[in-house]
Amino acid sequence: MNLRQYxxxxxxxxxxxxxxxxxxxxxxxxxxxxxxxxxxxxLGVRLFTRTPSGVTVTVAGRAFLAEAKIATTASRRAVTxxxxxxxxxxxxxxMAVYMGLGARQLPEVLGQLRSRYxxxxxxxxxxxxxxxxxxxxxEGTLDMILVHHIPAWCTFEAHPLGQEAYxxxxxxxHPLLEDGGALRLEDLESEGWIRYRRASLLDDYLARLLTxxxxxxxxxxxxxxxxxxxxxxxxxxxxxxxxxxxxxEGFEELARPLLPSLTEPxxxxxxxxxxxxxxxxxDHLGRQNWCGAELLLGQGVAVG
Numbered sequence: 001m002n003l004r005q006y007x008x009x010x011x012x013x014x015x016x017x018x019x020x021x022x023x024x025x026x027x028x029x030x031x032x033x034x035x036x037x038x039x040x041x042x043l044g045v046r047l048f049t050r051t052p053s054g055v056t057v058t059v060a061g062r063a064f065l066a067e068a069k070i071a072t073t074a075s076r077r078a079v080t081x082x083x084x085x086x087x088x089x090x091x092x093x094x095m096a097v098y099m100g101l102g103a104r105q106l107p108e109v110l111g112q113l114r115s116r117y118x119x120x121x122x123x124x125x126x127x128x129x130x131x132x133x134x135x136x137x138x139e140g141t142l143d144m145i146l147v148h149h150i151p152a153w154c155t156f157e158a159h160p161l162g163q164e165a166y167x168x169x170x171x172x173x174h175p176l177l178e179d180g181g182a183l184r185l186e187d188l189e190s191e192g193w194i195r196y197r198r199a200s201l202l203d204d205y206l207a208r209l210l211t212x213x214x215x216x217x218x219x220x221x222x223x224x225x226x227x228x229x230x231x232x233x234x235x236x237x238x239x240x241x242x243x244x245x246x247x248x249e250g251f252e253e254l255a256r257p258l259l260p261s262l263t264e265p266x267x268x269x270x271x272x273x274x275x276x277x278x279x280x281x282x283d284h285l286g287r288q289n290w291c292g293a294e295l296l297l298g299q300g301v302a303v304g
Contacts, residue, residue, distance in 0.1 A: 003075050005039040006068040008032055009047055013065050017054040066139065073140045090119035093277045095144045096136060099127040099202045100226045100246035101164070101266065102146055105288040112284050120277055127224075129199055143278055145269040146285075148201070156269030159282060162290030165244045166262040167255040169229075171236040182259035185213045185241075192220035192238035194229045202226070206241055209262070230254070245290070266290045 011021040012032070022029040040047055047061035057065065076092055097106065110122055125136060130151065136142045137154055150158045168183050170176055170191075176183060196203035203222075210216065220238040223229040226246040233240050234251055241262075247255055268285055270278050 001039060001042050003072055005035050006072050008035050009039060009061075010065060010068055010072065012036060012048060012055060013057050013061070015054075016056070020054075069139045069141065090117070091277065092121045092123055093143050093281060094123045094125070094141055095146065095281070096125040096128050096133055096142050097146045098148060099196070099200055100243040101148070103226070103243075103246040105245065105285070105290065106146075109281070109284045109288060113280060117277075117280065120280075122281070127200065130201070143271055143274070144281060147267055147269060148264040150267060150269050154269060156271055158267045158269055159286075161266040161268055161285060161288070163263040164266050164290060165257070166241055166264070167244045167247070167257055169233045169240050169242055169247065169251070169254050170256065171233055171239070172254065174239075177254065177256065180256070182257040184259050185209065185215055188239050189215050189217050191217060193217045194232050194238045194240040195219045195222050196226075196229065197222055197224045200224075202242075205264070209241070 008021070008025065008027075011025055012018060015021040015024060018029055018033055018036075022032045025032065036048065043060075043064065045060040045064070046058050047064060048055040049058055102109075106124075113120060113122065125132075125142070128136065133145070133151065134153060137145075137156070145154070145156060148164070150156060168188060176187060193206075195206060221232060223232060226242050227248045229240045230242065230248055230251050232238070234254060241258070242255075243264075244255065268282060270282060274282075
């Protein structure tokens with residue numbers, strides 16, 4: 001058995017098809033099938049059940065693949081650490097990002113890292129739900145997380161970056177936009193609201209806000225992306241509340257601060273015993289402005 005076979009098995013499980021996995025791995029299907037068969041023979045169990053439409057993972061396969069994922073992740077980190085020790089920052093850095101966080105800051109940071117360390121690859125898991133986040137941490141897949149709060153089950157070390165302000169977003173021409181002042185949630189009670197996919201952390205946050213304010217405005221639509229929600233608002237479908245830094249460029253004039261001010265901490269969690277890649281990412285993240293206020297100042301809106 002070898003790590004290549006582990007990677008092959010993980011790809012087959014992800015794709016649910018030998019053909020699709022072979023295409024992804026850029027190997028022939030017969031070669032992939034032979035490697036999987038050899039792995040199953042060495043293990044003495046069947047990892048996959050072949051079906052007319054592809055393959056499914058067996059109970060034994062799920063148990064094996066959970067450990068195989070940890071093994072391949074450890075191998076990736078070992079290569080990254082060795083190259084960093086030799087003065088070359090290369091390999092893969094894997095990060096999960098909560099919905100709406102870093103929408104403006106992360107692209108700049110990744111561009112800076114790319115320019116400085118062209119051999120370092122950064123993979124982002126955007127908006128994982130809490131169950132997926134826990135699984136990714138447990139499997140050892142993640143190196144860093146960008147969050148509002150470090151989950152209780154997560155052993156990552158927290159590094160504060162700042163405070164993220166939340167703002168209301170209203171349709172173009174809405175009367176409440178005219179004076180440019182701050183709004184209360186009560187001002188939006190009679191409006192239809194654009195909410196987010198159920199069980200997402202952002203929608204849970206909005207639900208708590210409304211419950212605490214004893215408000216129950218109607219939900220007129222749900223979106224899975226903040227940028228989509230803002231565009232729906234712009235065209236008159238309803239109103240919403242979003243992190244200030246997540247507002248797409250060109251829509252800042254539709255935002256108004258909230259009174260009392262609503263903010264959440266911005267934290268980057270880093271796994272224990274981090275390497276040079278994590279240190280470089282943390283350094284660049286720390287140079288960004290995370291308060292969100294300056295993003296709307298050009299539109300005459302004060303935030304935070």
